[in-house]
Amino acid sequence: MKNSIKVERAKLNITQAQLAELVNVSRQTINAIELGKYNLSTILALKIAQVFKQPVQNVFELEDSDWQSDGNS
Amino acid sequence: MKNSIKVERAKLNITQAQLAELVNVSRQTINAIELGKYNLSTILALKIAQVFKQPVQNVFELEDSDWQSDGNS
DNA sequence: AATTAATGTAAAGTAAACATGACATAAAGA
């Protein structure tokens, strides 16, 4: 899964730590998600998309490889 | 978080088991998600929304209570 | 060049998302 968190943060000019605070997770969690290290929960994705005032699909995009395995990782 | 999986399944006239197969998870997982028993991963939410040809926010909707706690459960 | 702010990374722990197998019940059709 790809994401555009870094770009959207730049638009709003906020840091990872500030985004983390806005959605109530740790800064490290935002960092890991932004770097594609794991598959965040849907509630968190909805919150992040709402902060960015974007549809979820605009921030998080499926890749073809995501269809080959199951819902995890 | 609320969801409209049951309604969207009805539109397509597919069972929980069929949806499960389409997105490569177990039938029990779809059942639990549909009943709101847990907070599915974003990849899975994107897959389900894609099967339904709907935006994620149209299938999965944040509730106010989701903002009070953290990204989990 | 020195300090601060922002980001990246790592280790260890906890909670929860998933899987599988099994069974109970409800709905539907023959």
Place this chain on the structure above:
DNA sequence: TCTTTATGTCATGTTTACTTTACATTAATT
């Protein structure tokens, strides 16, 4: 009514999302 299909649920197990603490690195400011 009998059988099949669809849904709900429980128990057990594994994987992983997320937390916390801590430190290293990079970027920005003075």
